[in-house]
Amino acid sequence: MPLTVRLKVIFIVFLYLSLFVLSVLLSVYLNPVLIAIPVILLVLGIYLVFIFYPKFDPTGFTLYRLKKGKNNIAFTFDDGPDPFVTPVVLDILKEYSVKATFFCLGFKAEKYPDIIRRIREEGHILANHGYSHTKLHNKSYGFILSEIERSEKVLEPLSLLNGKRLFRSPHGFKNFTLMKILKRNNYILAGWTRGIWDSDGSEPEILLRRALHYLEDGVIFLFHDGRDIEGRGMNIAEFLRKFIPLVREKGYNITDNLSG
Numbered sequence: 001m002p003l004t005v006r007l008k009v010i011f012i013v014f015l016y017l018s019l020f021v022l023s024v025l026l027s028v029y030l031n032p033v034l035i036a037i038p039v040i041l042l043v044l045g046i047y048l049v050f051i052f053y054p055k056f057d058p059t060g061f062t063l064y065r066l067k068k069g070k071n072n073i074a075f076t077f078d079d080g081p082d083p084f085v086t087p088v089v090l091d092i093l094k095e096y097s098v099k100a101t102f103f104c105l106g107f108k109a110e111k112y113p114d115i116i117r118r119i120r121e122e123g124h125i126l127a128n129h130g131y132s133h134t135k136l137h138n139k140s141y142g143f144i145l146s147e148i149e150r151s152e153k154v155l156e157p158l159s160l161l162n163g164k165r166l167f168r169s170p171h172g173f174k175n176f177t178l179m180k181i182l183k184r185n186n187y188i189l190a191g192w193t194r195g196i197w198d199s200d201g202s203e204p205e206i207l208l209r210r211a212l213h214y215l216e217d218g219v220i221f222l223f224h225d226g227r228d229i230e231g232r233g234m235n236i237a238e239f240l241r242k243f244i245p246l247v248r249e250k251g252y253n254i255t256d257n258l259s260g
């Protein structure tokens with residue numbers, strides 16, 4: 001996690017804990033009725049973590065890690081297809097016989113149907129990342145459904161995992177409305193275990209250091225083959241060339257079966 005983001009998270013957690021402790025002290029020393037404030041803060045805090053932290057899902061609906069014990073890891077690519085980056089990524093994956101999951105955006109897939117076809121034909125998992133990459137946690141039922149369906153129409157046929165399609169929410173933000181829609185429409189909500197912050201434009205060597213730090217049995221990596229500006233993000237390709245041989249040297253298998 002980049003330092004600026006880490007500092008932001010530390011600040012928010014510090015602020016939250018300060019408010020929580022203060023409200024507990026007020027209820028103890030001022031009026032016991034005030035205990036309602038820390039209780040509300042606690043419930044609100046848990047709900048906000050549920051919305052914004054992809055790995056926190058007490059309902060068990062979000063898939064964010066592979067089963068442990070097989071030394072399997074998975075590569076997932078978000079925000080493509082990109083006319084420059086995605087073909088290079090596909091070339092590298094082909095060269096090393098790696099299968100991955102591509103969470104594609106509908107509006108980009110509309111522009112580059114040949115790349116979508118190539119992803120499918122080369123045996124990768126084609127998955128839905130919404131149409132416009134709008135954050136969905138604060139949107140209505142109708143809006144969320146249209147984002148999923150518009151993208152679905154462009155990407156069809158989507159790959160199936162245990163008979164279900166895969167959806168990854170933009171930025172990983174989720175809520176109960178989104179989960180209800182996904183269940184009704186035969187989707188799995190796919191999160192990830194570790195991102196390497198490749199979209200911040202870091203050098204491949206830095207990405208490699210981050211990925212090796214997070215490399216462990218069962219990890220689902222989040223990478224990006226698409227950015228806001230086309231052609232940006234080639235750092236991921238250079239990183240992959242270095243990372244794949246190292247992963248294999250260390251005895252890990254790269255799988256596209258996110259439920260395995």
Ligand SMILES: [Zn+2]
Nearest residue numbers: 078079170171
């Ligand atoms: Zn995304």
